[in-house]
Amino acid sequence: DTGVSQDPRHKITKRGQNVTFRCDPISEHNRLYWYRQTLGQGPEFLTYFQNEAQLEKSRLLSDRFSAERPKGSFSTLEIQRTEQGDSAMYLCASRGMGFGTEAFFGQGTRLTVV
C-alpha cells in the first residue's frame, strides 16, 4: 500500500485554460474526498464520493468544477476556464468505512493560474 497518490504535484496554467487532476486512493478505501487549501487557511471541503457515487458537493464547487470517480477507484477533478482565484493546493483524501476512521491525505496538487 503506497498511500494516496496525486498527480501532478504542480501545475501552472494560463487563465482560461482547463486543468485536470488525478487522485489514486488507498485501494481498499471506498470513501474519497477533495479539499482545497489556500495560503494561511485550513483545507476546505469540496466534494465526497462513496464508491463511484458523488454524494455531496460544497457550495465552493462552482459550475466550472467537476469531479468523477469511475468504477469507484481513482478520481479526477477538472477545472474549466481557470481563474486566478483557483490558485490553491488541491488535496485528496481517502477513508475506509466508519465515522471515526482516519482520513489519509495525498501530497496535493499545487495549482498556479497566471
Place this chain on the structure above:
Amino acid sequence: AQSVTQLGSHVSVSEGALVLLRCNYSSSVPPYLFWYVQYPNQGLQLLLKYTTGATLVKGINGFEAEFKKSETSFHLTKPSAHMSDAAEYFCAVSLQTGANNLFFGTGTRLTVIP
C-alpha cells in the same frame, strides 16, 4: 453547523519547552475530533483523534490532547518540543452523519527555537 477555532496562528517555543496548541469547536451533535500535522508542500498526517471513550488521547511523536466537553475544547500538548515538531497543525471536527467530512481550523504554525 460545526466549526473549529484555533487560537494563535503562530506559536513559538524553545526546544525542550512545553507545546500547547489551542482548539475550540462548535457542534450541535457530539463530534469526532482530530489533530493533523502538515509539513511544507506535503499532505496532512494524522497525529491523534478522539471518537469515544477516554478523553485524554495519545498520538504519535509524543503528542496528546484532551477532549473537554464542558469547554468545547481539544487542545494539543507535548511536554518537550523538538526541532522536528516545527510544522503547521490543524484541528478538525467531523460529524457522525452524511459525508462525515472534516471541517478544519485555520491552522497554527509552530516554530521551535533552538
